[in-house]
Every structure is written in C-alpha cells, then in structure tokens.
Amino acid sequence: MSTTKSIFSPASGQSPFEQGQAERQIALEYLAEAWNEAEEDGLETSALAHASLFAALATFVRMHGDEATADLVAQLPDRIRTGEYNLERILQ
Structure with missing residues (x-):
C-alpha cells in the first residue's frame, strides 16, 4: 500500500x-x-458496493448490536437526500 x-x-x-x-x-x-x-x-461496481455495504453493516452489528445499527440505517435516507454521500456535489 x-x-x-x-x-x-x-x-x-x-x-x-x-x-x-x-x-x-x-x-x-x-x-x-x-x-x-x-x-x-x-x-462489477455494483457487486463491490453490495459487498462493501454487507461488510460494513455486519461489522456495525457485531460492534454495536442490531438495534443501534438499525437506528443508524434509518437515518440514511435523509442523509442521502441531502447529498451527504454525493461525491459530485458542490459545497458552498
């Protein structure tokens, strides 16, 4: 690396x-x-994305439990809609 x-x-x-x-x-x-x-x-990019999400969520469940992970995931729609995960957005 x-x-x-x-x-x-x-x-x-x-x-x-x-x-x-x-x-x-x-x-x-x-x-x-x-x-x-x-x-x-x-x-394929989509296979990498799915594997990455699975690995991340499985790690969060192991570290913090099902409920805390579900709470985190429940916040994602709003965060996605506000552009937090958009790498092409322009910050002003």
Whole structure:
C-alpha cells in the first residue's frame, strides 16, 4: 500500500474527533485503492458496493448490536437526500 499518512497524521493537540476524522480519511483511501484494484480485475461496481455495504453493516452489528445499527440505517435516507454521500456535489 503506497498511501502516505503524513498529510493526515493528527497534529499535537487535535481533538479526538479530528483524530478520528483523519483515521477515517486514511481508511477511505485504503478502501478506494482496494476498490480500484477489484475493478481492474473485472469485478462489477455494483457487486463491490453490495459487498462493501454487507461488510460494513455486519461489522456495525457485531460492534454495536442490531438495534443501534438499525437506528443508524434509518437515518440514511435523509442523509442521502441531502447529498451527504454525493461525491459530485458542490459545497458552498
């Protein structure tokens, strides 16, 4: 993996939220690299998306339980509709 952590490494004195945000950004970069490699190997984007959702939800259920995961998923429609997951949206 060739991702460098230096530009995302938490600086001294950062809040736990900012540190967590930096770690999530690094994790997203790892996932993007794996996703790109899978596409290059011929896997369909929809298959990757379904597998990723399954893996994420199964992890949340294991870590937080069925109810907490269901509550999180129940919030997704509004978050999707407001563009939170739209990578092409323009922030003003």
